[in-house]
Amino acid sequence: MKSTAANFEDNAEKALADDKLKAALSKLSEGFPAKRREAADRLPEFESLRDQARDIKSHVLANLDFYLEQFEARVVESGGTVHWCRTAAEARTTILRICRNAGAKTVTKSKSMIGEEIAINEHLEHHGVEPVETDLGEYIIQLRHEPPSHIIAPAIHLSKEQVADTFRKSHPHLAPERALEEPRALLEEARSELRQKFLAADVGLTGANMLIAETGSIALVTNEGNADLTYSLPKTHIAIASLEKIVPTLEDATTILRVLARSATGQDMSVYNTFCTGPKRAQDLDGPEDFHIVLLDNGRSKMLGGEFHDMLRCIRCGACLNHCPVYKSIGGHAYGWVYSGPMGAVLIPNLIGLDEAGHLPNASTLCGKCEDVCPMRIPLPRMLRSWRTQQFEAGKTAPLSRSLLRAWAFVTARPWLYRIMVAPAVSALAALGRKGGRFRRLPLAGGWTKHRDLPAPEGGTFVSRWNRGERPGEKKP
Amino acid sequence: MSDARSEILGAVRDAIAKSHGSAAGGPTDIHADARSRLADHAANLIPARGRLGRKARVDLFIREAERVNATVARVSSTSGVPREVARFLAKNNLPMSLKIAPETSEDTIPWTEQTLLKVEEGRADGTEHASVSHAFAGVAETGTLVVLSGPGNPTTLNFLPPTHICVVAAPEIAGDYEEVWSRLRSEKAGEETGGGFMPRTVNWITGPSRTADIEQTLLLGAHGPQRLHIVIVDE
Numbered sequence: 287m288k289s290t291a292a293n294f295e296d297n298a299e300k301a302l303a304d305d306k307l308k309a310a311l312s313k314l315s316e317g318f319p320a321k322r323r324e325a326a327d328r329l330p331e332f333e334s335l336r337d338q339a340r341d342i343k344s345h346v347l348a349n350l351d352f353y354l355e356q357f358e359a360r361v362v363e364s365g366g367t368v369h370w371c372r373t374a375a376e377a378r379t380t381i382l383r384i385c386r387n388a389g390a391k392t393v394t395k396s397k398s399m400i401g402e403e404i405a406i407n408e409h410l411e412h413h414g415v416e417p418v419e420t421d422l423g424e425y426i427i428q429l430r431h432e433p434p435s436h437i438i439a440p441a442i443h444l445s446k447e448q449v450a451d452t453f454r455k456s457h458p459h460l461a462p463e464r465a466l467e468e469p470r471a472l473l474e475e476a477r478s479e480l481r482q483k484f485l486a487a488d489v490g491l492t493g494a495n496m497l498i499a500e501t502g503s504i505a506l507v508t509n510e511g512n513a514d515l516t517y518s519l520p521k522t523h524i525a526i527a528s529l530e531k532i533v534p535t536l537e538d539a540t541t542i543l544r545v546l547a548r549s550a551t552g553q554d555m556s557v558y559n560t561f562c563t564g565p566k567r568a569q570d571l572d573g574p575e576d577f578h579i580v581l582l583d584n585g586r587s588k589m590l591g592g593e594f595h596d597m598l599r600c601i602r603c604g605a606c607l608n609h610c611p612v613y614k615s616i617g618g619h620a621y622g623w624v625y626s627g628p629m630g631a632v633l634i635p636n637l638i639g640l641d642e643a644g645h646l647p648n649a650s651t652l653c654g655k656c657e658d659v660c661p662m663r664i665p666l667p668r669m670l671r672s673w674r675t676q677q678f679e680a681g682k683t684a685p686l687s688r689s690l691l692r693a694w695a696f697v698t699a700r701p702w703l704y705r706i707m708v709a710p711a712v713s714a715l716a717a718l719g720r721k722g723g724r725f726r727r728l729p730l731a732g733g734w735t736k737h738r739d740l741p742a743p744e745g746g747t748f749v750s751r752w753n754r755g756e757r758p759g760e761k762k763p
Numbered sequence: 764m765s766d767a768r769s770e771i772l773g774a775v776r777d778a779i780a781k782s783h784g785s786a787a788g789g790p791t792d793i794h795a796d797a798r799s800r801l802a803d804h805a806a807n808l809i810p811a812r813g814r815l816g817r818k819a820r821v822d823l824f825i826r827e828a829e830r831v832n833a834t835v836a837r838v839s840s841t842s843g844v845p846r847e848v849a850r851f852l853a854k855n856n857l858p859m860s861l862k863i864a865p866e867t868s869e870d871t872i873p874w875t876e877q878t879l880l881k882v883e884e885g886r887a888d889g890t891e892h893a894s895v896s897h898a899f900a901g902v903a904e905t906g907t908l909v910v911l912s913g914p915g916n917p918t919t920l921n922f923l924p925p926t927h928i929c930v931v932a933a934p935e936i937a938g939d940y941e942e943v944w945s946r947l948r949s950e951k952a953g954e955e956t957g958g959g960f961m962p963r964t965v966n967w968i969t970g971p972s973r974t975a976d977i978e979q980t981l982l983l984g985a986h987g988p989q990r991l992h993i994v995i996v997d998e
Contacts (some may be wrong), residue, residue: 323767331810349797363957370768373764378987469977511972511987514922555905555969563961569914571886587774591782
């Protein structure tokens, strides 16, 4: 997919003006965080499991070469093939070659962010192979030719009316007067359309939530069961995954599964957790005859050992998106590429460069909520700041921001000057804003206040209040 | 693409060596921890929730399975399974026909002795209303079934038909997933291709299929079954 991350400011502006999107996002921000909280509260060990999950992935990254070789050896022993690919282009070529060797006309796909990252659908289509997304959300956005707007809920930005419109346009062979008001009717229609595709597909292409070094297995996590129909019906199963998806053992995979669903959808466990090892066995009545794993680097080995090393622990649960005030205001498409939210703002510049994606690390209030909820405890705010620093040092920050940052740095490094300048400003704002408690408009800051209010300060500066004897947690005297 | 392989592994090794400060390292095995981790496959923290005696474990399994919209019935022996399945189909106005896993064939379950059920063995092809497969284990912690693929238990039975009935023996309901991995390792050691213990597919199934992709409305029966009925055999 071609990135529009460079147009982030325009994208965000459009998103903020989109009322349908606003309604969809408010539903998301009510739903996911509450369900996650509830699931976490139901499991007293949740926080300790997060620590262990983090440690497992850190251990893997420190031994990644060893685990990759172990994984490959087990895959080969169980009759599968591993294809190492340095770039998205190599992965696309490899997948197309396997499809051609299988004589494939149709490929069913279960949702894969790596598939989005390498834009496999466009490539297959271009070469005469029909890719069919089978996850309901992915199916909807494939029909609309849109990228996903959320890692685990790709069509979260759409209303059911928009989905109904899309189905009417895309399924012209069905009765035009059919009722499509209810989500259930939309699901039934997608299910029956896709049923035929599942049964006819020559190749099934899945992602992999984890690669297990101990056994050469891949782990797949879904709620719909689409991944399971994708790998069990066609003759060939291709799984695509990036290097860092490795975990050592089945026990380690289990620990990560315990935090994954809880962090993602607030379920204790997703409905289907599947472990595939090699192709079908000689006497099996179903399952694929060929099993291929496409192992993709695409920038991961460069992140290893560097400033963004910890990002390689990410398990793509989406919790950081669900809790991010910026994501919840603008949705995923504004970020302009396949990932979004805090994890996207850190990862995307690593994959497509800071020149293209330089706005994204700035699209954060650094409130820290993403790190609080990340099951792998990835220091996302620290990494967003790293990008900003790199940008500043490389002279890529806009001249006005640059001068203001310099001025800010000058003032904050001199407390006496800071106090002299801030105290009158605080008093003035407090006096002016006494009535409403907030400013809807400010001179020279119209762009900033267009989509948010500035709370009016109350009770003077921090230093003046401290000197008056106020302490955190106490009421104003 | 052996080129790509050595280049990727080379880049990974370089990055790791750099962060280990390899200059000081000698011939010591920097992957010693990883080697023993694989060999030991030790369990990490196991939540206390599932660590219960047998009776409480089965009760928890039922509660958790029902919480995720499965239905559960208990029968005292395998000879009680057909009546329970016939009752379930009738209650849901479903036809009295089943595609069954060979593992649950007439030899082990007397399907046609006391009921009007029509059963056929084999894999699913998308035409059947209901299927029966056999779970290797249950996991009380989350009401999860662990189903293994094999000649006697085709995977498609768990996913294609709109109604999935799964039979599990009460003594095989474990507290946690780790117990099931241990059992699999010891019972299937060396049995699978390459001398391993993993069948082609291990399915953890926790409730019937669902989606919330349209406006976050939870709907059961996405691509997999809309109904999951678990029959626990007490024996």
